[in-house]
Amino acid sequence: MARIPATRLNAGQSTIVVFTAQLFSFLIHVGVAITLARLLGPEDFGLFGLAFSVIGIFEFARHGGLIVPVIQREAITSEQRNTLFWFNAALGLLLALLALAAAPLIGRVFNDARLAPLIAVLGLVFLASGLSAQHIASLRREMRFTAVATCELAALLVAAAVTVWAALHGMRYWALVGFQLVREGLQSLLLIVAARWIPTWPTRHAMVAPLLRSGGIMMLFELLGYLNFKADNLIVGSRLGPVALGYYGKAYEFLLLPINQIVTPLSTVVHSSLSRRQRDPEAYRTFLARAVLLATGLGLPITAFLFANAHALIVQVLGAQWEPSVPIYRALAPAAASMTLTCSVGWIFLSLGRARRQTWWSGLTTIVTVCAFVVGTSWGAEGVAVAFSMTRIALLVPTLMFTCAGTFVTWTEILATTARPAVGSTIAMATSFLLDAIYAPDRWTLPRNALVFVATYFLYWMLMPAGRAMLSESLALVRRRSADA
Structure with a gap:
């Protein structure tokens, strides 16, 4: 596998970066949440929350459970990496299409037509995350935590600004949808750029079956976690x-x-x-x-x-x-x-x-x-x-x-x-x-x-x-x- 030149952090630095990024993320989330709570009403949050909960059923398959297995694997080849990229991309597209197809039915089941367009649009999140799944796995595998944190915080800041602007302009629950789309879309783009890796076509003999099996177990955990929490x-x-x-x-x-x-x-x-x-x-x-x-x-x-x-x-x-x-x-x-x-x-x-x-x-x-x-x-x-x-x-x-x-x-x-x-x-x-x-x-x-x-x-x-x-x-x-x- 071609290695990406990078200055790796030592163990202590990695931990500090993770905690520092989490602190900034927390402060941004709190600030946005307080601002939106004063701009939007309970019904806006509830309608978005219901749509997000419904589409969250597919969340367990978002990355195919493959990020952790790739990070933990002792060695991974370029063929495996390329094949897993196309697997994640196809899975993201499939989940987005499922959300689009299911949206009208979900609106009728819950007797609220507003849910249908919300779910259809939120499905695009799966497509964005599918395209960047292996890029973020590579960055974490190489302990490039500063790059990951920078991408995530930059996307979060832009999404926060867009969401507050949309709420101020009367877009109500669509402002909350915009937060998810902007954050996921921009974050995926930044991670792809930071990884400096362009995938090639998959190969038939990449030997990804063990990784897919591990990913299947991780997806099951994610599904059970969703149902629990x-x-x-x-x-x-x-x-x-x-x-x-x-x-x-x-x-x-x-x-x-x-x-x-x-x-x-x-x-x-x-x-x-x-x-x-x-x-x-x-x-x-x-x-x-x-x-x-x-x-x-x-x-x-x-x-x-x-x-x-x-x-x-x-x-x-x-x-x-x-x-x-x-x-x-x-x-x-x-x-x-x-x-x-x-x-x-x-x-x-x-x-x-x-x-x-x-x-x-x-x-x-x-x-x-x-x-x-x-x-x-x-x-x-x-x-x-x-x-x-x-x-x-x-x-x-x-x-x-x-x-x-x-x-x-x-x-x-x-x-x-x-x-x-x-x-x-x-x-x-x-x-x-x-x-x-x-x-x-x-x-x-x-x-x-x-x-x-x-x-x-x-x-x-x-x-x-x-x-x-x-x-x-x-x-x-x-x-x-x-x-x-």
Whole structure:
């Protein structure tokens, strides 16, 4: 395979680039979300959310599951690379045509003609991502994270500007569609240019069957992940209507957005590091404990603060029109808290090569979760949020037990690691409730509560036995990966 000359980052630099890019992405997303929340109404977000949820059913096949297998493969030939490009391109075109063909039927099924053009246009996202799938795989494989981050952030900035402009000019839900199209289209173009690779025609004997089989497993995971974490939007929109989905979707977005900014970049670091420690049980458990402590040490206090200050956050930041999202926001908080811990499930399964074992367990939890969503609609959008949190909490220990069975990791170790951040977050959360009882709500509610919350949580770690050492060891994951990663 022809190599592309590039200055590669070392392991520590790669981690810093990933986290820095994620931070900027988070800030842009938050800024755009707040702006659009004040320019558009719940029905606009709900209608777009329903269309996006429907088309999200095809999301599992977006890249053919081939990005991770290509990155992880020890060696890949130019013939394989070319063949996989045309496979991804054909798959993207097929998904776009399926969306176009299904759009009128979906509009009739949901009894809303506005959905048809939305879904037809959103299908173009699959075509764009199919053309750039192997380019982004090559860039990540060569550890050119700066190039990837630059492309993604540039596309995000342009898409954000276009979306705000469209919303200001009365384009309503089409402004949200424009965000997806501009971001995906421009990002794909920039990635193709950055990779500096032009594919040639595929060959018959490229030996891509093993990669396609691995991609098939990854697509199954993606489908189960969609049903576990996105089916609620589809069910709320179809059974309760766009307005209810607008409130539900906004609560979901603002609660999980900061959590995803922690889990996503951390996972890119942890996967490969754990994989290289699988033959050293002690080193594996130590690294896993530090990663779990970092995920929960950051994620749990954020969730606790958002739960305690939900009303002030929603009303003061998004606007009074979003006040019905407050009880939904709080009902989703336990689910968000559990996600800071259950991210370790994927780390263990993938790093120890137990993906097939994970598949049927994910299928079982998916059935339970979707059934809970349907039952929850009897109590409205808040009922679905409660059902989501109840299933996440109820399945937490069984999932950890199943994940750790037959490995050198014990599920009690993982829970024990989470105990200290959980206690600290609870104590800090109590300060927000105490301040709300003392002071009447005003414009200083959020900054005052945030300052006291952060100070309390930090003081908890400083006073706790070995707290400083544990904190510094976990934060070291942000600055470095293992020397052999």
